[in-house]
Amino acid sequence: MLNKHIKGVIFDLWNTLVPLEDDLKEHAFNETAIALQLDPFTLKKPWTETRIQRETSDLYQYLHWLKEDRGFFWTNELIVKGMQARKNIHGSAFRVPEKGAVQVLKELKQLGIRIGVVSNCSSDVRDMISSSTIMPFIDVLALSAEIGIMKPEPQIYKYAMRELGLQSEECIYVGDGHDNELKGAQLAGLEAILLDKNNGVAWEGKAITKLSDIIMEVERLAISN
Structure with a gap:
């Protein structure tokens, strides 16, 4: 188990956990x-x-x-x-998640981490994700169509944190950076980490190049806390 200061990871959905070409x-x-x-x-x-x-x-x-x-x-x-x-x-798109996504989610759950997903999407996405291989590992879905708020509005991230029962200092956010989502997460008090997919997104904060890197990042943050 990790240091209890790190209790949750909130992910973007599209092109972070699930590819959408x-x-x-x-x-x-x-x-x-x-x-x-x-x-x-x-x-x-x-x-x-x-x-x-x-x-x-x-x-x-x-x-x-x-x-x-x-x-x-x-x-x-x-x-x-x-x-x-x-x-x-x-x-x-949900038939084959992003490379390593299922394993990363599984390992996070084994570490005692709660997992949220925040997505700008239409209302039919809940049915799509509910039958996917990533759903068993997700504790909270915060979907814009259901909440009525889109990223980068801080309230959608705060909704996810409330549903997870966690504070901002206990969570990190991971996404590919579209819709200015990283800045929104930061404004909500989260440490925002870019999953850098060479898509031209500029981010001055922490970046990782593959999804599996988030495991080491979570462990690093746990130790530093």
């Missing part, structure tokens, strides 16, 4: 549009412009809202088909 995202989007009987090009701009609404609300309700807001004519049946098409493709 641009090609897969595009494929999921295109098939969703086709299921809604729209040319993907027609849907692209309103979909992009309303990301905040989509990722801070229920996806089914969002699609009904988008239909009314932008004057689309899809039916409820088409909305259900669109959601299923998206889930089938988008959900395939």
Whole structure:
């Protein structure tokens, strides 16, 4: 067991624990549009412009809202088909987690560490992650669509900490740095660590190059505390 000062690790989801390639995202989007009987090009701009609404609300309700807001004519049946098409493709990202993710989560649990995940995502992601191989190791899911807050707002990290029953000094945050998430974690009082994937994210704080490095980092912090 570790020194009790280190009790939790909060992870980003996409491209930290679960890969989400641009090609897969595009494929999921295109098939969703086709299921809604729209040319993907027609849907692209309103979909992009309303990301905040989509990722801070229920996806089914969002699609009904988008239909009314932008004057689309899809039916409820088409909305259900669109959601299923998206889930089938988008959900395939969970079939093979990021390299070493399952082992890292397992080792952290063996060390007595509580694990949280904070993600900017649509509401269908809970079902996707619930049947994945990483879910048995996760104690708390803080999903923007359910909480109504997106990273980098500090409140979403604070929500995760409350649900974990931990204080900021007892946790660290790990992510690939998108959505300015590391700064948000820092503002919430967490030590933020970049999982550097050579994606152009600049971070002046601590960085690791592979997910398994977090085990040594947790042990180092435990000793220093």
